[in-house]
């Protein structure tokens with residue numbers, strides 16, 4: 001199994017999931033600007049969408065999309081604490097969170113990372129709705145240790161990865177005390193700490 005990733009990007013979710021389950025994997029970094037992998041391969045030949053993550057499986061199939069890869073790994077390796085099996089309604093709660101993080105949180109960061117959009121426009125139009133979404137999550141985490149309550153699941157991994165990006169945008173984390181507590185808690189998990197170290201992230 002080989003993970004195509006970019007340092008600190010959303011592909012970190014797949015790395016943490018691989019580490020949580022204990023699946024051995026190879027890795028190759030991708031330069032998202034040049035779309036070349038570290039060995040010089042044109043990344044579009046691996047993922048025609050040009051985005052990380054991509055996971056090459058033993059049978060050479062390449063699976064893309066965070067939400068699909070995370071589900072695949074949990075199902076394939078029967079990691080039911082991370083994703084309850086079909087038939088258990090809690091599975092759909094985890095998927096509900098994963099969908100929200102992917103479509104509403106993750107993608108809301110895209111304009112903030114875009115250097116062609118002015119700071120003024122970012123502050124006026126893109127930051128306020130993102131802040132509102134995180135305040136809602138913060139309120140949920142006030143009453144819950146993890147997104148699903150006491151059980152750590154796939155959606156916590158993805159939330160951790162996108163919440164890390166807030167630091168790059170001067171978000172006042174004192175306004176999100178429960179997200180901050182959640183982040184501190186997750187950094188103590190071996191899979192998360194090892195993944196951050198592998199990507200040389202603090």
Ligand SMILES: N[C@@H](CCC(=O)N[C@@H](CS)C(=O)NCC(=O)O)C(=O)O
Nearest residue numbers: 009010032050051052053065066067
């Ligand atoms: N829909 C994809 C999006 C992945 C994505 O946005 N990846 C970013 C890094 S966090 C990326 O590779 N951006 C570069 C690009 O799309 O050209 C998923 O959920 O996995």
